[in-house]
Amino acid sequence: MLDQILCIDDDPITLMLCKKVIIKCAFSNEIITSQNGEEALSYFNNIKTASNQNKVIQHPQLVFLDLNMPVMGGWEFLDYFSSSEFSEFHNIKVVVLSSTIDPEDLQNAKKYPMVIDFLSKPITQSMLEYLKNKME
Template structure:
């Protein structure tokens, strides 16, 4: 008889315009019991609208957000600027991680120095990375 552990987090959001990266990240999250519910957004605008719409309903908010830097229309950095304007209650509840394939040190520094970003991680999301996040909480 096997008893499955409950997911480490109730809701996780992934923001990435690359469908393959979205799929890989969501599978990694669900297969490793990291998130019970995974919200997938292909644009940062969609994600901000979702957060704004649900800002007063904690149960609908993600505890973790993984956001890519390079996306059309609204970049990950622009997402972070919009995220910073959200209520403190939401920002204190939700932890943001920048996930990117960039090797540009300027982008990495810019991400790492953003007060709303917990850390920067090079794609893809791995089980070890998810374990590190959980163990730091």
């Protein structure tokens, strides 16, 4: 079981379903949510600030990321998150969770070393089992 997961999606129903499936499968102890990439980057900046003040703050081991969101979408988030500014978080795995089936998006996801998979919404129990095995 993971300690913490971050779900980044602008759709409250998707976030609610994500939480329900993750809880049902006992996949993570804690689920944090952000409604867009900018909110998620702000969350990681808060962790960095706290650690600079010698406070130990847990950070997610896995991120579920939607691609199409207002304010800051998934690709833009990945561009920022994979930069040296966030290098202390580059061990965090990212799973793109999207409703798109565009082969170009699948190819684009492979450019980011932290992206371990590209799955279609909605998240399911079998997806979590698959990810559990993949991350071991």
